[in-house]
Amino acid sequence: MNYSRQREQILEYVKSVKTHPTAETVYQKVREDNSNISLGTVYRNLDRLSRDGYLLRIKMANDKDRFDGDVSKHYHAVCTHCNQVFDIFTNYLKDTDDKVSKELNCKVLSHDVIFNIICPDCERGF
Amino acid sequence: MNYSRQREQILEYVKSVKTHPTAETVYQKVREDNSNISLGTVYRNLDRLSRDGYLLRIKMANDKDRFDGDVSKHYHAVCTHCNQVFDIFTNYLKDTDDKVSKELNCKVLSHDVIFNIICPDCERGF
DNA sequence: CATGAAAGTAGTAATTGTTACTATTTTTAG
């Protein structure tokens, strides 16, 4: 993979925030430093970076994909009102893949968990 | 909610299968009985039926939504090769919503789990 | 029953998030 400034900027931005930005948001933010970057480049590199393990792609139900600079195994919670995404580091299910593997008698690669929540901000009225 | 034949046919079809069909598949199948039904009607009613709790909408990562006539709490496994979706009835996490609720200090409505698997058929070569 | 307002539909157009394409520019091994 050859170096590109655009990819570096994209990775740096996503790693620097905890907001789980969408491709569009990454585009807007990187454009503040590099007004020439194109949306296609952002999509292409987010895809590449997540396929190669530098980023996590969070596929949201009926919403745009989000990206996470924290590639450690953890879950996510999404507020059903404002769509903000939060990390959940506890309660990771270590043995579940094995259990399901025995149950279905097949190879289990990974699992994803999403909690549907109402975040504190939205709870206290908005 | 007023009666409609289309909605009845849609619900009946999804309830009758364990294949977790997409909207397009539901459209094709219902059309065998009712060649006048339109795709928009299928989308509209699948949405309505799942929002009202008659069906489950399974939002697949980077793939079309699937629908499940079994509205009991359970998880799903999707084969990363053939995209088939399977039900997983065991290992449902009863207390997890409460734990996450305490952790984030917010209301947790529900959670979804998807296991990424390689199904037996695909495993034995395809 | 008749009726008319509310709810639903068919068919099509529009939208949205994402991917593909092409000509040009950048990277990098030799």
Add this chain to the structure above:
DNA sequence: CTAAAAATAGTAACAATTACTACTTTCATG
């Protein structure tokens, strides 16, 4: 340096879904 490989910008295309509109069906009420 230089040329092949890789990457980009900008635009067009795509696929899944939603919105719109004119027409049809449902159903509570007289």
